[in-house]
Amino acid sequence: MSTILGLYNYWIVVLLMMTGFYIVIAHGNLIKKVIGLNIFQTSVIIMYISMGKVRDGAPPILTEGVTLFSNPLPHVLMLTAIVVGVATTALALSLVVRINEAYGSIEEEDIHTQEKSS
Amino acid sequence: MISVILDILSWICLMGGSFLGISGAVGLFRFPDFFTRIHASGVTDTMCTVLIIGGLMLQAESWQMLAKLLMILLLLTYTSPTSAHSLAKSAIRGGLRPTLGSGD
Amino acid sequence: MISANLPALQVIIPLLAAPLAFLLRKPRLVWPFALLATILTVLTSIGLLQQVLDEGVISYAMGGWSPPWGIEYRVDAANAYVALIVSAMGAIVMFYAGTSIRHELPEHKQTLFHVAYLLCLAGLLGITVTGDAFNVFVFLEVSSLSTYIMVSLGANRRALTATFQYLIMGTLGATFILIGVGLMYVMTGTLNMVDLAQRLPEVADSRTIYSAFAFVTVGVCLKLALFPLHGWLPNAYAYAPSVATAFVASTATKVAIYVLLRFVLTIFGVTFSFNTMPLGYILMVLAVIAILIPSTVAIYQSNVKRLFAYSSVGQVGYIILGISFGTVLGVSAGLLHIFNHALTKGALFLALGCLYYRTGSVHLDAFRGLGKTMPWTMAAIVVGGLGLVGVPLTAGFISKWYLVMAALEQGYWPLAAVALAGSLLAAIYLWKLVELAYFQQPDSDAAQIREAPLSLLVPTLLVTASTIYFGINTDLTVGVATVAAETLIGGVR
């Protein structure tokens, strides 16, 4: 029981991650793939931030009279991850735009048939 | 004594705001066309934010927090009607027309 | 002052050169500047390797914060060796890029390419020299994003879809690594590799660490294109600009293999990876498949760049096979093959770039009569191909020899047979090219084709000659690879 109470948080995050991962590998629409990737990454960020939480902790900003802080290190790491994520997204989306211009479609299937016939 | 009155007032505001928020959401789902839907959410939204932030202001612990909440309130009262307006305007320009009347 | 800061300079020179090159704007200024930066990078890595061999492991505390609180750059024989490979290939290919890029890309994209190239170099070197698990992820992304840019600049529209696929799989791989590092972090509270290696044994017998190990390994294997996770590689290599293919093929997967070694051997430790976890057997099976299937697929390719791309997947199999033994001999054979294959594939893709420069094609048809029209280019391809086969006097022979030795040392003689079968497959696809080039007449309009310009030919032949040099004089490579393998396996404990 205590395991469930102590870990349910992570399990939901795993479920979220897998939802994103599933969208990436199962869907053929390129924009949807990018969104799936974003959901996957955001969920990984939630996982890290959950790790950093300390019960009754305060946000890690030194204030007088507060001694118990949540762990600041995961926050720093995830700031980096968020920025890396948006960089990847921007690049992926501009690729989608170019693919659409070159193939007239953003569905993986259409693109495959065109590549096979050419 | 004062704090109890403040608490009661703030809860009334919060509940009222929440009710408006939910009714706006219901309207968003139940109304027939784009314009009535945006009407539903746009109109209730403003009052909803005013009430909720007002309720929070009554709970504020410091002047600083009060000032911040006030600024958020001002920002939202400006932006939320504007966004509703520009949505409607874009819809009109995009060729969407409201469904008028029903009996004719 | 310079010698004390070498580890930082190794990454900072290309990293700082990239935005400065971007500010220069004009391609005719950017290329010499970028070339200068890559040459300085090579000098740094030579100095670094020298320093490591003389004085032992170098630890450099970024920002003056001692590890594990700050980020540590930790250079030992293994990563100094990999850094040298990467920066040397970086400089030679950059020299080649001057002419090739001017030919293949419109003017306003040339600068962008060179900047992306420098960023990629910085990223790869950053992954190599860092001693911090999270820092690996950051620089992995720097190198990946800049690789996507370079690949997407290919002339064919299929370069775009290839890049997209690469991007999706690359990002998934990086995210898996991120998950693995997170699980390790939550159990130990640290991100520093040495610190991790010290603290992991206490908690190693937990399901979290098993899972962390799986995620890191799968993530890295995606990046190094181990069969069956190689899907992104053939198209990305086939449709990228020649320079990008040559550079990426000879460095990116190699650095990924280094990351695998570092995580598996140094951080998790040999005992955990090979005894507690069945890594050795899994890698061995995958390596055998990777040697046989992609090499067979390569035979049926008509696009020669794609052919050699599939052969790269096969060669990664060889390296992984060496690693899968988990012995000093096996790992040093793997490290040797990293070096030799980087040279060989570099030479081959550079030669294909020469061909593309003159004929505008890398299709099999373009090879007809090439032995007469472009003798030097074709000679480079043949020598490179012989290296892939593993003929004596080429560098490829040395690493395959050590690989077979390592297999026999463990008593795995069927694996030695697999390695030979792979060589046979390589001989088949090489023969296809040789047959076309030397025993067929060029088409009437192809007969006008001249040899590639010297600015392309010189670097190509230089790399080709070095594959022969390192096939004959093996003291340097074998010596360093053995020391590096010992460092990796001995770990830091």
Add this chain to the structure above:
Amino acid sequence: MVNLIDIVLMGLLLITAFAVVRMRDLFAIVMLFSIYSLVSASFFVNLDAVDVALTEAAVGAGISTVLMLGTLAMTRRYEERRPRHAPLLPLFIVAVTGAALIYGTLDMPHFADPQAPIHQHVAPRYIEQSGTEIGIPNIVASILASYRGFDTLGETAVVFTAGLGVLTLLGRFGRREELSDGRSMYHDMILRVIGKALVPLMLLFALYVQFHGELGPGGGFQAGVVAAAAFILYSIVFGWDRAQKIISPFVLNIMMASGVTLYALVGVGGMLLGGEFLNYNVLGSYPAGGQHLGIFLVELGVGITVAAVMLSIYFDFAARVAVRKMEAR
């Protein structure tokens, strides 16, 4: 009480994520993603990660969504096609991966457990010492800019790379003068007035976030994104050709590169003064003073690059949309 909020937020996240899987209307999916991002930002506040929340809200719900909408505007394909066959293989892969992760969590320290190893090693030093070693209240900013400043340099390089990549793929080059289509919103008076009033406020807020980052949540990334958002709003309302008159592509390019350069040069400065790369202690007459100066400069570099790159990416997309509109006519 806090648990209840957590559960509600996670429930919302789950609903949104599943809705994204089920829906086929791409426009709705983008909006759902934006909601997902915003809800996770609220979740971060609840988990005490205020800096992360600010960034996620600005980046995920803001910039990413704008870019996705821009892509939709150019692809004009609002419906995803139904898959032909049941996705058995992906389901299998996801099930195995998920199972591996759940298996991995079983031995993890429980959520919010203060005794977990993660809170016992490395992190305590930051909490206990950063006040004296660095001298600024925001511990996250201390780690980000100083203890792990090199990560942040790498991250700024990633942002620069992204700007470079979008520039390469979409390019702001050519035919800019012919395009007058960028200001479809210009004739809307209400938008114009509100926009005019908001833009300076947003810029002011960006500056606040930039320079207040040492005391409270904020810093270069968040400030850069907010500043870029201000210009994006301006260019939506007044047309991107007008916005480009204020910040020309040329200036943007210089800003993109100079932010990274500034960051790296601060590091080199540390080397020249006898410390390690990015050692700020040697920059000032006393260590904490040097740290202040160093952090101020690197955060500035981050802010400049991020703002310029985000704006540059937006301009690249907007120019492309305009070109397509003109071709369609």
